Amino acid sequence: MQTAPAAPATTRGAATAPPAIELRSISKAFGPVQANRDISLRVAPGTIHGIIGENGAGKSTLMSILYGFYRADAGEILIDGRPVAIPDSQAAIRAGIGMVFQHFKLVQNLSVLENVILGAEDGPLLRRSLARARAELAQLARDYELEVDPDAIVEDLSVGHQQRVEILKALYRDARILILDEPTGVLTPAEADHLFRILANLRQQGRTVILITHKLREIMEITDTVSVMRRGEMTATLRTAETGPEDLAERMVGRKVLLQVAKAPAQPGPEVLRVEGLRVTDDRGVERLRGIDLSLRAGEILGIAGVAGNGQSELLQVLGGYQRAEGRVLLNGAPIDLTGRRSDGRSRRARGIAHVPEDRQSRGLIMDFAAWENIAFGYHDAPEYRRNAILMDNAAMQTACARAMADFDVRPPLPMLPARAFSGGNQQKIVVAREIERNPDLLLVGQPTRGVDIGAIEFIHRRIVALRDAGKAVLLVSVELDEILGLADRIAVMFDGRIMGERLPGQTDERELGLMMAGMAEGAA
Numbered sequence: 001m002q003t004a005p006a007a008p009a010t011t012r013g014a015a016t017a018p019p020a021i022e023l024r025s026i027s028k029a030f031g032p033v034q035a036n037r038d039i040s041l042r043v044a045p046g047t048i049h050g051i052i053g054e055n056g057a058g059k060s061t062l063m064s065i066l067y068g069f070y071r072a073d074a075g076e077i078l079i080d081g082r083p084v085a086i087p088d089s090q091a092a093i094r095a096g097i098g099m100v101f102q103h104f105k106l107v108q109n110l111s112v113l114e115n116v117i118l119g120a121e122d123g124p125l126l127r128r129s130l131a132r133a134r135a136e137l138a139q140l141a142r143d144y145e146l147e148v149d150p151d152a153i154v155e156d157l158s159v160g161h162q163q164r165v166e167i168l169k170a171l172y173r174d175a176r177i178l179i180l181d182e183p184t185g186v187l188t189p190a191e192a193d194h195l196f197r198i199l200a201n202l203r204q205q206g207r208t209v210i211l212i213t214h215k216l217r218e219i220m221e222i223t224d225t226v227s228v229m230r231r232g233e234m235t236a237t238l239r240t241a242e243t244g245p246e247d248l249a250e251r252m253v254g255r256k257v258l259l260q261v262a263k264a265p266a267q268p269g270p271e272v273l274r275v276e277g278l279r280v281t282d283d284r285g286v287e288r289l290r291g292i293d294l295s296l297r298a299g300e301i302l303g304i305a306g307v308a309g310n311g312q313s314e315l316l317q318v319l320g321g322y323q324r325a326e327g328r329v330l331l332n333g334a335p336i337d338l339t340g341r342r343s344d345g346r347s348r349r350a351r352g353i354a355h356v357p358e359d360r361q362s363r364g365l366i367m368d369f370a371a372w373e374n375i376a377f378g379y380h381d382a383p384e385y386r387r388n389a390i391l392m393d394n395a396a397m398q399t400a401c402a403r404a405m406a407d408f409d410v411r412p413p414l415p416m417l418p419a420r421a422f423s424g425g426n427q428q429k430i431v432v433a434r435e436i437e438r439n440p441d442l443l444l445v446g447q448p449t450r451g452v453d454i455g456a457i458e459f460i461h462r463r464i465v466a467l468r469d470a471g472k473a474v475l476l477v478s479v480e481l482d483e484i485l486g487l488a489d490r491i492a493v494m495f496d497g498r499i500m501g502e503r504l505p506g507q508t509d510e511r512e513l514g515l516m517m518a519g520m521a522e523g524a525a
């Protein structure tokens with residue numbers, strides 16, 4: 001292991017101040033898995049420190065120790081130079097640490113103001129009146145560009161605004177150190193830009209930020225220093241200005257990584273999917289799809305770009321058999337029933353449609369089931385998984401799982417482990433492995449690389465391109481424009497339940513697509 005140099009101090013005269021956070025020789029094991037091994041780190045006050053590392057490298061575990069969710073087996077935590085014990089998250093909050101999780105922990109049917117003061121009220125900090133809380137919120141909003149209506153109900157807010165509420169919650173509790181775990185995974189490009197302005201403001205005011213992300217662009221853009229984790233160890237801490245994306249990628253993965261997808265031009269064959277006049281109205285009577293027409297041919301990847309919430313999810317759900325719709329869908333020339341049962345994924349799979357759903361935790365996996373059960377999930381009728389008409393062949397499923405895990409580099413490669421024991425990126429690899437291994441005619445794939453490290457992104461992208469090159473059709477929905485531009489052979493932009501227009505990747509750019517995503521009419525760009 002390389003020794004990690006102390007994080008350099010910033011220009012803001014922090015040279016003499018003790019580190020805002022110092023970790024000394026932190027270790028943590030889960031059974032046989034050594035999630036953190038002898039980790040030391042110093043983060044100077046008033047800086048933004050990035051942490052990167054492959055899926056399963058131990059980033060979330062380390063932050064969970066800092067936030068009091070897990071107790072380290074060994075090691076010491078110092079805040080502002082003083083040793084602290086952090087047995088639970090209340091202690092973390094008292095020590096001035098705030099955390100913004102990937103999955104927000106807000107109460108959906110309460111207002112912003114109620115969410116912000118919830119839980120803080122019985123702490124020593126509070127007993128402040130609602131009016132005072134409101135004033136304080138307004139001040140924080142002004143100081144940090146965290147504007148959000150205090151009386152809005154959380155469930156009515158966009159994802160980006162919900163995230164602001166999480167940040168406000170932490171600041172309201174006087175967090176001087178803010179940890180963000182993959183904060184931009186669910187944000188639009190504009191929301192991500194705004195978040196970075198907020199983080200820069202926090203730094204400006206002397207607060208310390210730890211940013212966990214898989215996006216090297218974000219590391220380069222906003223951090224002062226960055227640490228690389230690899231297989232439970234912290235292998236380097238660097239000044240951001242003295243490194244670059246290629247260097248970081250190589251340090252993370254241990255080999256050179258292609259940051260661009262290498263692919264030959266598509267050789268489109270016959271039409272596999274035809275969508276005509278597709279309409280979906282949700283339970284509240286709101287029209288989510290307002291007449292979608294699409295055509296997708298064999299050997300082609302059609303990318304659907306768009307800001308989350310503009311109907312892409314509904315499109316995937318209809319095609320995957322989880323949602324009823326009006327209109328017409330033809331697969332290989334034969335119609336698909338759109339009016340049948342609400343959950344008809346099974347008949348879709350039988351027709352050769354595989355589906356990597358956008359939300360792996362609620363639709364892609366059964367978290368308490370073992371990896372091998374999850375790999376067979378939805379496909380247990382396949383002949384290779386059956387001993388006879390009645391009995392399933394568990395041993396065959398376990399063998400297939402071990403093979404898929406090796407193939408997709410799932411770590412740790414243990415078929416018996418429940419899905420929830422894998423890191424987020426490895427859970428995603430399990431879902432992608434299951435669906436791609438079926439060699440479907442049509443692969444529906446939503447946000448395939450959300451939360452996935454760059455080594456695995458390269459791998460998943462290559463597998464998607466290989467499926468295309470084998471003459472299969474791929475419908476790719478992603479909020480990552482990089483991913484769409486790199487992978488798709490054709491790009492359709494969705495806005496407000498409609499297709500705004502189509503572009504060829506070589507003949508457009510992020511700016512034009514961004515305008516179309518914001519609803520600017522085709523040609524107006």
Ligand SMILES: Nc1ncnc2c1ncn2[C@@H]1O[C@H](COP(=O)(O)OP(=O)(O)OP(=O)(O)O)[C@@H](O)[C@H]1O
Nearest residue numbers: 030035055056057058059060061421422423424425
């Ligand atoms: N509760 C748990 N029980 C068993 N093993 C766990 C548990 N939590 C984490 N692990 C294991 O510890 C290791 C580190 O996981 P961790 O979630 O910290 O990684 P990560 O770097 O945050 O990954 P990702 O980028 O995929 O989120 C992984 O091998 C994971 O499978």
